Amino acid sequence: MYRFLIQSGKVKNNNKIPLQDFGYEVIKAIEYYDWLSPEKRYDYELITSEKDIENYLTENTIPVGTVEFVLEFIRQCYGIQNVEPLNIPTELIPFANRKIWYIKKSEFKDNLDLDKEYFIKSATRIKGYTYMVLPRKVIVPDDTYMVSEIIDISSEWRCFVKNGELLDIRCYSGNPFKLPSIPLIEEMIKAYKSCPPAYTLDVCLETNGKTSIIECHNFFSCGLYGFSDYKNYPIMLIRAFKWQVDKGLQNCVQHGAIITE
Numbered sequence: 001m002y003r004f005l006i007q008s009g010k011v012k013n014n015n016k017i018p019l020q021d022f023g024y025e026v027i028k029a030i031e032y033y034d035w036l037s038p039e040k041r042y043d044y045e046l047i048t049s050e051k052d053i054e055n056y057l058t059e060n061t062i063p064v065g066t067v068e069f070v071l072e073f074i075r076q077c078y079g080i081q082n083v084e085p086l087n088i089p090t091e092l093i094p095f096a097n098r099k100i101w102y103i104k105k106s107e108f109k110d111n112l113d114l115d116k117e118y119f120i121k122s123a124t125r126i127k128g129y130t131y132m133v134l135p136r137k138v139i140v141p142d143d144t145y146m147v148s149e150i151i152d153i154s155s156e157w158r159c160f161v162k163n164g165e166l167l168d169i170r171c172y173s174g175n176p177f178k179l180p181s182i183p184l185i186e187e188m189i190k191a192y193k194s195c196p197p198a199y200t201l202d203v204c205l206e207t208n209g210k211t212s213i214i215e216c217h218n219f220f221s222c223g224l225y226g227f228s229d230y231k232n233y234p235i236m237l238i239r240a241f242k243w244q245v246d247k248g249l250q251n252c253v254q255h256g257a258i259i260t261e
Contacts, residue, residue: 001040002238004030005056005073007065008046016046022224023064025233032230042234053077062241067127067221070241080248085126086199086216087146091191095184097212098149105142108135112147119148121215152207154178156214159185159201160227162236170225180204180211188213196243198236218244 006023008016018024030042045056050072053063063073074080093100102123103111112118114136122128123144132150133140155174160167166186180203188201198219204212219240 001060002042002234003056003058003061004042004044004234004237005053005061005063005065006044006046007063007069008048010048016048018046019065020221020223022222025224025228026064026237028228029230029233033234062238063220064237065221070220071126074245074248078245078249080245080252082124083126083244083248084124084251085122085128086196086218087121087123088148088213088215089192089194091193092188092213092216095188095191095213096148097206097210098151100149101147102144103147104144105140108140108147117150119150120145121148122146151204151212153204154207155180156202156204158223158225158227159189159203160229160236161189161195161201162198162232164189164195167229167232168227170227172223172225174204178205184211192216197239199240220244 004026006026007019008023009019011017018027026044030044033041047053047056050069053073053076057073057077059077061073061077063070071083074083088096088100101111108114112135115134117132117134119132120140121130123146125143129141129143129145131138153174155176155178156172157169157180158172159169166182166189169180169182169185185201185203188203189195192201195216196218200217200219200222202214202216204214206212219236
């Protein structure tokens with residue numbers, strides 16, 4: 001049986017509640033499975049401090065909370081010190097409809113117009129340096145970045161994908177009546193061969209009518225924006241987390257990193 005470890009806060013009478021919508025959704029999904037079958041498949045625990053993580057370090061525990069909360073669990077349980085973001089995978093760059101670079105800060109001068117604004121995001125660390133910058137005017141930390149040209153956007157959408165199937169899309173910014181192309185989103189999903197078993201694909205509808213990829217996220221610490229699928233949600237969390245851990249352990253071995261107990 002899998003147990004979800006849900007990051008929580010305290011309210012009146014020391015009662016605990018999930019800090020994020022996706023934590024609450026886990027509880028509702030577990031209640032759905034309890035109603036569906038007498039066999040107990042999932043359980044959960046609410047914790048209010050990262051210090052308590054050490055009491056739940058098992059392979060059948062799935063952390064649900066902020067990126068920092070999940071990464072701290074991965075560090076304590078598996079000794080993995082860093083998780084790289086998916087950003088825009090190589091297979092999906094043709095769907096960007098703008099120029100994308102993966103370059104080091106030291107390569108900005110030779111590749112970018114230093115007086116032009118770009119969106120940059122760390123390619124090595126989730127929650128790394130992420131900003132719109134004018135390279136000549138902003139001091140950027142040394143790192144490898146995904147650099148993107150700026151585009152004009154009408155609406156932004158989060159697409160929820162499990163095992164290559166588009167389950168839902170939800171608007172999270174802009175005009176919700178300006179819809180992206182579903183057939184084109186399905187082409188992106190088909191092209192993304194190296195994907196996790198569950199992930200989100202963020203896309204936008206540009207003001208020129210083009211549907212373009214923004215970025216991808218493995219399916220943890222992802223805002224749901226109204227997505228609710230009790231049947232699939234726990235499975236997506238489990239498979240995405242296991243994929244992330246396996247990938248992290250492989251990277252540790254490849255780079256000779258020390259895995260702590």
